[in-house]
Amino acid sequence: MNETRPASSGLKGRDFLSMADLNGRELAQILETATELKAQVKQGQYQPRLAGQSLALLFEKPSLRTRLSFDIGMFQLGGRAFYLAPQEVGLNKREVARDVARVIGSMAQAIVARVNRHSDLEEMAQFSSVPIINGLSDLEHPCQVLADLLTIKERFGFIEGLKLAYIGDGNNMTHSLILGAALTGLNIAVISPSGYTPLPEIIEQAIKIAAGRSQIALFSDPIAGVRGADIIYTDVWASMGQEAEADERKTVFAPYQLNERLLEYMRPDALVLHCLPAHRGEEITEEVLESSQSWVFSQAENRLHAQKALLVHLLA
Secondary structure, three states, X not given: OOOOOOOOOOOOOOOEOOHHHOOHHHHHHHHHHHHHHHHHHHOOOOOOOOOOOEEEEEEOOOOOHHHHHHHHHHHHOOOEEEEEOHHHHOEOOOEOHHHHHHHHHOOOOEEEEEOOOHHHHHHHHHHOOOOEEEEEOOOOOHHHHHHHHXXXXXXXXXXXXXXXXXXXXXXXXXXXXXXXXHHHOOEEEEEOOOOOOOOHHHHHHHHHHHOOOXXXXXXXXXXXXXXXXXXXXXXXXXXXXXXXXXXXXXXXXXXXXXXXXXXXXXXXXXXXXXXXXXXEOOOEOHHHHOOOOEOHHHXXXXXXXXXXXXXXHHHO
């Protein structure tokens, strides 16, 4: 934490670089606030809780859900978001991360950074006078998991004790899911081919956070991993920046497709999730994505409500 940043209690003024930046109580508070804010939107009610405040969106990577949800979210909260495109900033090319953070922090009340390297987020947080929010990095995607957990809570009414099976690459999405599961008592099975498993240090961190409250298991066999699961989650096989590996990954991950056959080994009412964008016919079939079990587009909408709640707790 930058020494120039004012001391605060609770979440106000803090950074959100990782799911592990929250404890279980704080995460529960954000989800509760998200539920309240979503109900207000459905009734056409908008409270300007961040009136006069500004949010800078510093993006190195393209985005649909992250940009739109923060932009509309700030509008609904009475503030305004300002988008900074890659060519305008040139992070660590035109200007180093620490200088960018200092300049933006002198004008905006918070910064959402969607970056290639997590280390840039950490440097920005060290030198910024305002909260830094991880809009996606090569290590984590915590804002997505806030929406995922909100969706699970809406569907089942609770989170603790359920089993989520994640099938696919052990990537940044997986890391945040594992940590989010540990914070909420959600049991998680990660099913990945050899060489594509989550980072061991993330697993160790999650086990420590869970303190026996949730089970974290790794599988290479899809059927063994999804058996009895309440939720199945997948992501693209080749993320942004991995385009050169796409053909090789299609071969490696072909047995890890989320399809109707795999759903047969799960609970009959299992929830299907995907963080989008989806490559239909690759990591997930058209039939499963468009099935009655799929809450994928409710999950996408919940990016708005979950991130509004995060902003309220960090800034209001």
